[in-house]
Amino acid sequence: xxxxxxxxxxxxxxxSGAGKGTICKAIAxxxxxxxxxxxxxxxxxxxxxxxxxxxxxxxxxxxxNIEKGNLLEYAxxxxxxxxxxxxxxxxxxxxxxNVILEIDIQGGLQVKKLMPEAxxxxxxxxxxxxxxxxxxxxxxxxxxxxEKRLAETLNEIKLLGEYDYYVVNDELEEAVSAVKGIIDAExxxxxxxxxxxxxxxxxxxxxxx
Ligand code: 5GP
Numbered sequence: 001x002x003x004x005x006x007x008x009x010x011x012x013x014x015x016s017g018a019g020k021g022t023i024c025k026a027i028a029x030x031x032x033x034x035x036x037x038x039x040x041x042x043x044x045x046x047x048x049x050x051x052x053x054x055x056x057x058x059x060x061x062x063x064x065n066i067e068k069g070n071l072l073e074y075a076x077x078x079x080x081x082x083x084x085x086x087x088x089x090x091x092x093x094x095x096x097x098n099v100i101l102e103i104d105i106q107g108g109l110q111v112k113k114l115m116p117e118a119x120x121x122x123x124x125x126x127x128x129x130x131x132x133x134x135x136x137x138x139x140x141x142x143x144x145x146x147e148k149r150l151a152e153t154l155n156e157i158k159l160l161g162e163y164d165y166y167v168v169n170d171e172l173e174e175a176v177s178a179v180k181g182i183i184d185a186e187x188x189x190x191x192x193x194x195x196x197x198x199x200x201x202x203x204x205x206x207x208x209x
């Protein structure tokens with residue numbers, strides 16, 4: 001018998017450069033939170049490690065995984081394919097771990113459909129001008145890619161209404177604590193907790209469940 005509760009699934013999305021990756025890295029590893037490792041067909045960036053940052057795959061391998069039903073969701077983002085390995089996520093949740101998917105909005109909406117209990121958090125930049133500065137500053141993308149990403153940003157933000165929570169990432173520390181606050185509040189939802197909480201008081205009083 002399982003003596004722990006199933007973990008919760010969080011989706012963190014937002015426009016490129018909004019800082020979702022940094023926020024996820026800051027909260028993962030603590031408070032029973034694990035980050036899911038996605039599969040992608042894009043090339044590794046300098047310093048990225050296979051199996052840690054992503055599972056890097058060829059297009060054929062990726063399509064094979066789709067066909068076998070191994071992906072919880074997948075999407076094409078800026079010409080590369082990205083997807084969430086299903087079994088790893090499900091087994092973590094069953095072991096009572098909370099799992100974070102740092103995925104794009106198309107993927108987030110697929111997850112919400114499949115698992116309506118998932119909690120979707122949208123990370124917003126303080127402004128489009130600041131987003132541009134960040135994208136230019138991080139020097140990972142060419143000017144053409146940056147323009148493409150900025151052009152896509154407003155379309156992404158228009159889907160905010162599909163998400164459960166939003167956090168504006170102005171100051172990183174504040175954004176991290178806002179996301180932690182959401183996770184903390186979700187952990188205290190009464191519908192999930194009502195039985196174990198009442199059970200604890202019943203046991204204390206000597207009543208059996
Ligand atoms: P990057 O190439 O910068 O690492 O990621 C590009 C975009 O792909 C980001 O918006 C990121 O959140 C998204 N992404 C990463 N992994 C996944 C995934 O497994 N599924 C989906 N749908 N998007 C992903």
